[in-house]
Amino acid sequence: MIAIKSAREIEIMAQAGRILADTLALVASRTEPGVSTADLDAIAETFICRHLGATPSFKGLYDFPATLCTSINNEIVHGIPSPERILREGDVISVDCGVCLEGLHADSAVTLPVGTVSPEARRLLQVTQDALDAGITAAIQGNHVGDVGHAVQRVVERAGYSVVRELVGHGIGTSFHEEPQIPNYGKPRRGPRLMPGMTLAIEPMVNLGLPQIRTLDDKWTVVTADGSLSAHFEHTVVVQPDGPRVLTPAPVSAEA
Numbered sequence: 001m002i003a004i005k006s007a008r009e010i011e012i013m014a015q016a017g018r019i020l021a022d023t024l025a026l027v028a029s030r031t032e033p034g035v036s037t038a039d040l041d042a043i044a045e046t047f048i049c050r051h052l053g054a055t056p057s058f059k060g061l062y063d064f065p066a067t068l069c070t071s072i073n074n075e076i077v078h079g080i081p082s083p084e085r086i087l088r089e090g091d092v093i094s095v096d097c098g099v100c101l102e103g104l105h106a107d108s109a110v111t112l113p114v115g116t117v118s119p120e121a122r123r124l125l126q127v128t129q130d131a132l133d134a135g136i137t138a139a140i141q142g143n144h145v146g147d148v149g150h151a152v153q154r155v156v157e158r159a160g161y162s163v164v165r166e167l168v169g170h171g172i173g174t175s176f177h178e179e180p181q182i183p184n185y186g187k188p189r190r191g192p193r194l195m196p197g198m199t200l201a202i203e204p205m206v207n208l209g210l211p212q213i214r215t216l217d218d219k220w221t222v223v224t225a226d227g228s229l230s231a232h233f234e235h236t237v238v239v240q241p242d243g244p245r246v247l248t249p250a251p252v253s254a255e256a
């Protein structure tokens with residue numbers, strides 16, 4: 001059963017989404033060599049909790065211990081912030097975060113360059129962002145979940161990269177993870193049909209090398225099996241009669 005959100009619920013999710021987008025912009029502005037992932041986590045948690053009624057969605061979700069997932073280089077998702085993980089020039093760091101407001105969630109992620117990164121890393125980030133944009137564009141009334149995955153996969157594979165299969169996007173609302181699952185691959189016209197009021201977290205995870213993954217001994221951090229770089233971008237989107245609306249848009253001042 002895929003929940004259809006009311007106009008009021010969507011407005012609350014949009015408010016949560018704005019706080020979340022501002023959080024990620026703040027984290028981006030503080031991302032530089034010498035900063036630890038625990039520093040970024042503290043910055044994000046403090047900022048979110050400064051907003052009346054807003055809480056970090058991740059903290060305690062499936063017993064995750066932090067506000068951010070911070071995943072560096074070959075880490076794909078679910079990295080745990082630590083004072084011992086210090087960012088270095090040339091790293092890329094994926095920052096994933098959720099905000100809960102009045103019992104409704106928003107979910108977004110960005111992958112950020114630390115200082116100057118290799119041309120290869122820059123291209124991976126751009127392609128992953130383009131894949132997310134393509135997925136969002138396909139999230140229209142009457143399309144199916146498979147159209148979203150197909151759009152993402154096309155951009156990624158045309159660029160010579162690979163899509164992670166085991167981890168997927170998802171519906172989002174009163175629960176952080178709701179139906180439907182949204183794979184980053186698929187066939188057009190397959191899967192559940194998209195209807196106005198569905199709220200979706202679309203989140204391509206793209207590996208520079210092979211698609212295979214493994215999970216580290218901390219039971220959280222997911223890395224590329226071949227050690228290649230990985231990137232992750234995510235927005236929470238609502239399907240509307242006049243097209244998709246992104247509920248977690250980057251603040252205008254933070255856009256390049």
Ligand code: MG
Pocket residue numbers: 096097098107108109203234
């Ligand atoms: Mg996320």
Ligand code: MG
Pocket residue numbers: 107169170201203234
């Ligand atoms: Mg998500």
